[in-house]
Amino acid sequence: MQVSGSWDAELLVVGAGPAGVAAAVMASSLRMKALVVEADQVGSKLRAIGSLENVPGGWSAGPALAEAMASDLARHQELGRVTVLRGCAARVVGRDDRAEVVLDDGRVLAAGAVVVATGVTTLSPADVPWISAPAAAWLPPLWRAAAGELEGRRVVVLGADRPLGTWLRAHPTARVQFDVLFPAGDRYKTDEVGEERRLRLDEVTSVGVAPAPNGFRITAAHAGGGTHSFVVDAVLTNMGSKPAALDGLVVGGDGYCPPDDQHPRVLVAGDLKGSRMQRIAVAMGDGSRAALEPYYQARTVAG
Ligand SMILES: Cc1cc2nc3c(=O)[nH]c(=O)nc-3n(C[C@H](O)[C@H](O)[C@H](O)COP(=O)(O)OP(=O)(O)OC[C@H]3O[C@@H](n4cnc5c(N)ncnc54)[C@H](O)[C@@H]3O)c2cc1C
Known part of the structure; x- marks a missing residue:
């Protein structure tokens, strides 16, 4: 059933990361038609993860896994059981007889159930209390940075979240030098990069970022006391992430x-479920499971 557009789907899936793709593939394998809404591209996050070591199947880098997931979806599209729609979902609604997804362009999609697998988005300076930066200053995330753009430049990294270690492992020969300014809450995360010679780790209580000719002026208040002001070529963010929850979802x-607090026709899968267990293999399992729920609900004979 659809409210607008010309799709005929039993299951809507929002997000084509590991969770959303697994949901769509599982649905298709059960002969349920799935409509996938993706704002960017299939496996968009994986495409920037240069090194993997915990995904069964021998995957050692995200881009290859993303390509394989895109091929999977394409195969199910050719079978006529999956449609991928480029669009940004704004809202999800659970009704007695259907679930709806409202896109940001006003289109409304409907099916028997929806799996929401929109993952998490990168925190920006405006989201954390220890950084002050002009709202207009675009500070890109470290995990999407290309090594070639950073070599030979003086770079400050704000925050010591885990992508720091992932990025360095993925670029073992990159000639970079990062000044990492991090709050006390990130201290435990620095253990895994403590040996890395390409870092200078500096615990701070606050950081100011201001535009300067050809770069940024950084004013750092050190945890041990004292303030230091200097100019750098580039500033990258690495403060973690926040859930990409759609309007209409129940949020903790x-x-x-x-997942247990949502409308029965609204399933949540992957990183969006909680701050722990955010892993590719977990997201795939979640997505598969989420697709199985409406399948069994629709086919279980009462009594
Ligand atoms: C730098 C980095 C390194 C990592 N390394 C590892 C690792 O080594 N091993 C590991 O297991 N995990 C790793 N992870 C975590 C892993 O990437 C996630 O756990 C996994 O991608 C979660 O899958 P997901 O499908 O829940 O969400 P995502 O992969 O985030 O996919 C969500 C999708 O939804 C789309 N979307 C978002 N909002 C909307 C909307 N409103 N409308 C339509 N589409 C939308 C996005 O474009 C995206 O494609 C890493 C993460 C990062 C950032």
């Missing part, structure tokens, strides 16, 4: 979307 105090 931490902004994540507990």
Whole structure:
């Protein structure tokens, strides 16, 4: 059933990361038609993960896995059981007889159930209290940075979240030098990069970022006391992430979307479920499971 557009789907899937792709593939394998809405491209996050070591199947880098997922979806599209729609979902609605997804262009999609697998988005300076930066200053995330753009430049990294270690492992020969300014809450995460010679780790209580000719002026208040002001060529963010929850989902105090609290026709899968267990293999399992729920619900004979 659809409200607008010309799709005929039993399951809507929002997000084509590992969770959303697994949901669509599982649905298709059960002969349920799935309509996938993706704002960017299939496996968009994976395409920037240069090194993997915990995904069964011998995957050692994200881009190859993303390509394989895109091929999977294409195969199911050719079979006529999956449609991928480029669009940005704004809202999800659970009704007695259907679930709806409202896109940001006003289109409304409907089916028997929806799997929401929109993952998390990168925190920006405006989201954290320890950084002050002009709202207009675009500070790109470290995990999307190409090594070639950074070599030979003086770079400050704001935050010591885990992508720091991933990025360095993925670029073992990159000639970079990062000044990493991080808050006390990130201290435990620095253990895994403590040996890395390409880093200078500096715990701070606050950081100011201001535009300067050809770069940025950084004013760092050090945790041990004292303030230091200097100019750098580039500033990258690495402060973690926040859930990409859609309007209409039930959201907990931490902004994540507990699956058990949602409308029965609204399933949540992958990183969007909670701040722990954010892993590719977990997301795939979640997505598969989410697609199985409406399948069994629709086919279980009462009594
Ligand atoms: C730098 C980095 C390194 C990592 N390394 C590892 C690792 O080594 N091993 C590991 O297991 N995990 C790793 N992870 C975590 C892993 O990437 C996630 O756990 C996994 O991608 C979660 O899958 P997901 O499908 O829930 O969400 P995502 O992969 O985030 O996919 C969500 C999708 O939804 C789309 N979307 C978002 N909002 C909307 C909207 N409103 N409308 C339509 N589409 C939307 C996005 O474009 C995206 O394609 C890493 C993450 C990062 C950032």
